[in-house]
Amino acid sequence: MNKFTRRDCLKLLGLGTAAVAAGTSPLTAQNSNVAPRETPAEKADRERRLAWWKQAKFGMFIHWGVYSVLGRHEWVMEMEGIPAQEYEKLAAQFKPKPNAARDWARLAKQTGQKYMVMTTKHHEGFCNFATQTTNYCAPKQGPGRDLVREYVDAARAEGLRVGFYYSLMDWHHPDGSRCAEDEAARRRFVDYIHTHIRELMTNYGKIDILWYDVAWPLDAKGWESEKMNDMVYKLQPDIIVNNRNKLNGDFSTPEQRIEAAEGDRAWESCMTLNDSWGYQKADDGWKTPKQVVRNLITCARDGGNYLLNIGPTADGSIPTETVDIFNEVGEWTANNGESIYGTDKCQPTRSRNGNFTRKGNTLYFHVHYYPGTSVAFAGLMTKALSARLLNGGEKVDFTQDAYSINFTGLPPTAPDHPVTTIAIECESVPTQDNIFVRKRGRGHV
Ligand code: GLC
Secondary structure (H helix, E strand, O other): OOOOOHHHHHHHOOOOOHHHHOOOOHHHHHHOOEOOOOOHHHHHHHHHHHHHHHHHOEEEEEOOOOHHHHOEOOOHHHHOOOOHHHHHHHHHHOOOOOOHHHHHHHHHHHHOOOEEEEEEEOOOOOEOOOOOOOOOEHHHOOOOOOHHHHHHHHHHHOOOEEEEEEEOOOOOOOOOOHHHOOHHHHHHHHHHHHHHHHHHHHOOOOOOEEEEEOOOOOOHHHHOHHHHHHHHHHHOOOOEEEOOOOEOOOEEOOEOOOOOOOOOOEEEEEEOOOOOOOOEOOOOOOOOHHHHHHHHHHHHHOOOEEEEEEOOOOOOOOOHHHHHHHHHHHHHHHHHHHHOOOOEOOOOOOOOOEEEEEEOOEEEEEEOOOOOOOEEEEOEOOOEEEEEEOOOOOEOEEEEOOOEEEEEOOOOOOOOOOOEEEEEEEOOOOOEOOOHHHHHOOOOO
């Protein structure tokens, strides 16, 4: 039998041996962002800038651009190999209705989302904003106006914080790929990108979030990412910046999955509502309102945020399925917001009927599989003082012993939809021992 060694595997992956010799994992070495040492003052400033966002928990992502005209996902240009000269003609057909963003902002507000992040330029290279750098931008093409301006005004009108998504990768700019091999091309392209960021950070008032995306094909040095972030912080001293320009930035961005960052680091899980970010008219893989609410709960439980996407059509309309799902989620957040916004990281996680969030000494038990009349969970190590249904405030009776807490006298059918939340006031910060029952063998002591 042939022995397939780790070294062979690395060779196949084309990762060379330097990292092996250095004793580091090459995959980590290749993918990791530069982690600069941080002074206490820098840490304190980051906490200050992140404070509102950590309370906010729930945001709306918006993917909108020329790809919305085709309705076949925002990667359509690359995925179908459409030449740039052909693709760019679609920009003349991108004719959104006036102020479409007002409907997005109203929907976000109703859904309980506290901030919005809109694509100002996606990988296709089309700028939804007014720029001096190219004619391939909304005011000079089909839309005939600055779509980012409308978006910013709409978000602010609803009292929502404003975020800009910006793709560094650019399939339209002629230097967008050759910048990796050609220094003159890199110089031109990086100047082009930095100019966009300067325009975005200068022309729209206070911006709360800058959400970089896809840094292919350069590294942090090539993008001049340190300089980029320095400029951003200088122009927007209160802004937070994500980690997708090959620097750590202020927060991590797990995509299509919920995964807490290590330690105290801030994180936000971004997710599609069906399987696509940009409008994909045939995509019927919608999440249910229950899945969305459960995801929001899990993010809040683990101390993170949930950025949930909409993909408007080319005229700016929101797909009706999206509106219906968001409306149901909005009803839930309206009645259960106390258990989401401003919550703390929650240690208890274990139940087959529900999930948990926490604020101070209050534990929220989110029952998504409602058994009827009574529901229990094991291993709560803190004494419960009282319990109530979060929606409506009705008192819930319970019994508690060393092993479990059992809520009784509940209605036979779930009193709230899609998740019923029981708020439990505890004597101190609630904790759970996941194997308390197993260790002690109930019935044997
Ligand atoms: C990915 C995709 C992109 C999408 C983004 C959102 O990086 O390339 O299309 O905008 O995820 O996180």
